[in-house]
Amino acid sequence: MDVKVKTCLDITLLMFLVLWPAVDTLNGYFYYQEAAIPSISAPYKALGFIGIVLMLLVYHPWHFFQLLIMIALVVASICYQMLVYGAVTESITWAVRGLLTLALLFYLIGESAKGSFWSRRKIASLMLLYFVAMAANVALGIFGIGESQYAGGIGGKGFIIAGNEMSYLMLASASIVLFYIAENRNVWVLSSVFLVLLFFFLMKATKVAMIGICLAYLYALIHGGYFNVKRIPVIYILGLVGTLVMLMLGYQFIQATGLLDRILYLYSLHGGIWGALLSGRTTFVHTAYSSVIVNFSFLDVLLGVGVDKLRAATGSIVEIDVIDVWVAFGVVGPILFYFPWLLGTGYAISIFKRRANSSICFLLLIGMIVGVSLTAGHVVNSGIASSATALLIAYLYMMKMELLEARGV
16 A cells, blocks of 8 residues: 555544544543533544554554454453343443554554654554653543542542542553653753643542642653662752651642542541542442342353443442453453453563663563552543553553664664
8 A cells, every 4th residue: 555645544543642632522522511512532542553454464464463352352252141131321421432442552663663653652642642741631630620530529530530540541651751851851941841740640639640640750760770879879869858748749739629628538438548549349349249249140251241341230330440340341351351461470581681670670560550450440441541551551462573673783
């Protein structure tokens, strides 16, 4: 096919990804205004999914075949749910999210060759755009435009509907921005950017966001090679000063926003630190088990009962991703939704001999994000952040290929 056509398609895909957060923001605005307008986010991403699948078919047939296997598994699961339980609307929505992540990831992997339209710099720029869009929504929520993160005006999420998914999107995008800066700038630039990012994470006022960005900054320092003998005094001083500043300002901010009172309330309500950290999700697990899981048949275990059935039986999802996707899609669920992270783990391990510090940092980053998925949820099945997952893993894959090419492998 003509090179100009291919370039036009890549530019179209880029614009699709650039407009992604704007579409979610507009979708949230209509939602909160109770406008008589159906969701614009779901069809937008469904059309994008179809477009990426067609691009895979034309330009990367092998990756298209891999995606086709996943599609077949998901279709089998949804057909079973339709025949046995009837409603599958939300299951289809979740399936598109997971398949869109894989389709975009497979396409970017296929495009990782040197000289391609796609590059790590472009991915880092997209992630920065995502963070800026989410930070703008956070600021709007703080100033009373749109929604706050929690009742009582604690934190902000603006016009984004899913606050926890928003936290994950901010964390994933900020992590890649910090990693990219660590590779290309000095520690002072990295630390300055981190402080700006931290400010918005404090305004977001979620436990995951605030702890996660601090860990991501530490991983970025290690990734950038700042922990060598010559730099240890500088890192030590920065770490000491930064810790003191975060403890003082962070405590004041958390107390002022009312988040501290919320944490203490959750601690008392759920009987301890784990109850506070999990925000009572252990209760959701018990409800899901007694209402749904205990009645599972063999086919339910393999193919799931669907998101619609889970919500109808319990009133909500569990908000622990591995349980949610397993109940919804059976064994197919974890295979589909955690596959990008398994790939990322493999990529990180494969670069250990060439760049051990980067390998360890990406493994820690993936471990942290999967940990969020297993405690706070809304990661692997996220609607607003599925592209960020693909971009993060693709960034790691492209770095791996660059290292292989540099060593002449």
